[in-house]
Amino acid sequence: MIKRLVSYLKPYQKRVWIACVALLVATQAKMMIPVIVAHFIDDHLRPRDVSVKVIWLYGIAVLLIQLIAVVMQYIHLVSFQSIAQWAVKQLRIDVFGKVQYLSQSFFDRTPIGTLVSRVTNDTENVNSLYVYVLSTYITGIITVITVYISLFMLDVQLATWTLALLPIIFIVIYWYRKLTANLYRISRSKLSEMNSKLNESIQGMNIIQALRQEKRFRKAFTTANNEHYHSTMINIKLAGLMLRPAMQLLCIFAIVIALNYFGFTSLSTSVKIGEVFGFINLLERIFEPIYKMMIQLSQVQNAVASAERVFDLLDQTNHSPQQLGHEQPNIKSGRIQFDNVTFSYDDKNTVLKDVSFAIEPGQTVALVGHTGSGKSSVINLLMRFYSPNQGAITIDSQPLVQFDERELRNKMGLVMQDPFLFTGDIYSNIRYHDDIITDQQVLEAAQLVQATPFINKMPHQFHELVGERGTSFSKGQRQLISFARTIAKNPKILILDEATASVDTETEESIQVALEKMRAGRTTIVIAHRLSTVQDADVILVLHRGEIVERGNHQELLKQQGLYHKMYCLQNHATLHHAT
């Protein structure tokens, strides 16, 4: 996984190096200042050899170095953040792109919220992973190293002694990490336990009250609340023992060692007082970056979990059915044939059994049946969203699997029950990413589906915004726009999946007219709940539990007095009732 994370940084290699150099310079410059002051004290202040010139010299040097340090620090801070942003941008695009090609069955199984959160929130966590690792950790390590370089510059012997601090620090970090990894997990699970209890209680308060169990639930919640409190307190105690206070204590130890070293040395030889000053000043600076690294350990763990989830999604192999073979058949006339097609979504429950039918070019075929009879599955197979388990589907006598994706999508137009429009104006929705479609063609498509009258009434006409934030269109109006979107690409085969269901009566009439015009010259498959909309179909197929149980035109089916007849009666009864 680290390899993959690093690979996203590759394109910005140069920037990473520049940032690292800036970081190095900034840190080194920062550390130079105590060293310079130490020299100032030893060479000038103590011998009382201070002239205006010397003060100026040192003053300017210190200011310059300071300025360099500040500028370089700014550069590396911004660079690391930007690099992380760019890397995550690519990661996001990759995940988003990946999601586009996942199979329909994947979307049926995975809640929308989860997927959205993978693409946005989890990648955001990966962003902080980059920032933490790049900024905090590299900065921390470089700071410690440069402090040591400066220490060695001041006094090799003492600097060697202070190296003994490092293993102690490592031991503290090691134990902190080891202890917290587990405790952090426990306290998180306690928290989620408490929260899910709370959530459940809020949702079920009605029933808790009705069953008079308030006291019992209150007690259970208090217990969870207490457990969470105790696990939090352990974490707090651990942090109090091992984080900042521990670092401060270590710092004191280091200072005492340095003082004793200089003190004892001074008993035999003279000691440069500036060095002592510089040493103590530098020692103090080791601990802050280490503290920062330690407090971010848990967040890093969190971010790593997010990265794992993102890469899991990127590794999904559940793709939509792809084109097989290298032939490039075209859809010319639009003849559709199903031969003994059997299909199951989960390999357990068969939703289509031995379904066979043929639709001649230009014909309209209607699929009817109650909910769960398998109508929509027929369309899922025809659209190649799923592959059948058995049997064959052909278009113009060519196997469906051999068609190029683009050919298939361009020649088949699907209109669904819930018209889905994207954020943007009417133009962009009808054109839908297809720049070949001219404005004129957009207008014609709208005209054909009877959408022009209502669009022209809009304040901005074709530039009226639709989608979540736009003016609210009625469902019928939205459906008309989605009709126009489908018609604009002039498909050979038209598939209407409950396209007229749940449409208000106002637009119902124009939708009926629109449908008639759309069907002209196209092979059409209609799924409809309302039988009145399928009466003029050339063939009606009645599905029941995945099988075609009746077929024929409206009159023939009525004469059979079978399932279709029952359904027809039921619906007309209903309409009769509504009329009265």
Place this chain on the structure above:
Amino acid sequence: MSFALKNSKQNGIYFYARFLLKGGGNLSVFKDLWWYFKLEKSNYLMGIAMFVAICLLQAIPPYGVRMVLDTIAKNTITTKDLTYWSLIILASGLLTYGLGFYRRVKLFASANRLSKLLRNRLYDHFTKMSPQFFHKYRTGDLMARSTNDVQAVSLTAGEGVLTLADSIIQGGLVILIMAFFIDWKLTAVSLLPMPVLALLTTKYGRLLHRRFHDAQKAFSSMNDRVQENISGIRVVKSFGKEEAEKKQFEQIVENVVHKNIAVARINALFDPTMMFIVMSSFFLAVAFGSTEVLHGSLSIGELTQFILYLGLLIWPMLAFGWLFNIVERGRVSYHRIENLLQTEPPIREKPDALITVPSGAIHFHIPTFHYPDIESAALKEIDIHVEKGETLGIVGKIGSGKTTLLRLLLREFESKQVNISIGGVPIRDFKLFALREAISYVSQDPILFSATIAENMALGKPEATQDEIESAAKVACIHEDILNFKDGYNTTIGEQGVTLSGGQRQRLSIARALLQDSEILILDDSLSAVDTRTEHAILQSLRENRKNKTTLISAHRLSSVEKAHQIIVLEEGKVKASGTHHELIQQNEWYKQMVDRQQLESLILEGGGMSI
């Protein structure tokens, strides 16, 4: 804007003042929390005392360093001196460590107890609220207040108090020590850049706030875009526009990157600025201090000590800005929590309410009933009498008032116009607890908890034996289903366990209600997801098991109420017709049509009448 630029100096001061004032306003959260500080008086007082002690202790190591340095410089150092001061420094370090730990634990324990307390209070409060409350606030909102807001308040009571004390006590003490024990002139000179730090960080904060807002907007529009894309994935796929969508997404992500880098540009200013200011302080201290050393009014040891003290000031300066962040959130959150806690339950029990469990015939007399804030009446001219032991069927279209009628019996809502009595005593004369004991209610979409099946069933009667549970399950026709699960009655349901079908959930909650063995059972469309055959079986066993007990069934499917002693047809809140099944078939046109229609429907569902 040009005016502002010309007066940038005044402007700066103005911002600083406003910053302080605004921050000061937010500090009122400490006043809001005063009751808690009083409650935990000893802990907080101890904490503050520790603060002072720690600050004083922290001043010792630099002093020790100074003493050692000065003796080294004068070449008068002895082993004894060295050991003496080393021990002092070590002792103060260890004491600081110990006290620091103690202070942290005291303070954060108090803060955590506050969050525990608030959560318990909220939970208690929730148990007293009626459905209206839960409808108004929604689960997500209530959860947000009980988690994020409680956390923000706890942060104020812990981290907030800590930083406030840090900046005031530590900052103040260190400055005092510097000024009085070392050199007040040196202190004044070295501290000159510090107000600039406060000023600049405030300015950055304002800039950052705006840019951060933009970045969040960009992020949420990206989120919306992804949401839209995935919701419309079928359209994307059927048009084959995956690549085009990806291209469009790239532009949106580009914008996010752009806005985030804009944030980073400001954010990255903080550290260098702080460093520059601190370094300037340091520089001024050395430069000014050197001249004093030359004049002999300051020793090198004192200068070092001074510079070590300066290091102790960095955090309090930063803490100041950090503090305002915490208290601002804390104040808002505290008010959100208080708001909830102050909501009065809409249903109040009479002070002398009866604790006896109501029993007997139910009588509804409702001239008219409106839901709060809704103009049209949900129920009108209702007068229904149900004898003890009878079954009442309630039918009608969606929105005709079936559920409203039942909820009034449960006293989820009330009004002066609503007169419902059980056994001749108005229900408002009973304690809610007593009323609820008399009634078992099963809703259409029952709530089950993440627990085992047995625990869910025994929810209202935790002491129920396995036999009792099983016989209730048998009456509700769910026993066989349960035995088919891997762990039988011990199967866990919910997120981590098995998922039940709608019909299973309904039957389970009927069994749960039956375990209550109340005199009145309400089935509020709670057989809708059960197939007709099972429904018959359940109703049959209910009749056998609930002799002399009252049952109220509302249903969409008329077969559920066929055998009821009395059926009422509701339409737009009024009783349109009433009678037995047979009477209604003969008298009521709508009822008869519905019966025919539903028979046909079930025939189609079964695939009946197929011609092949």
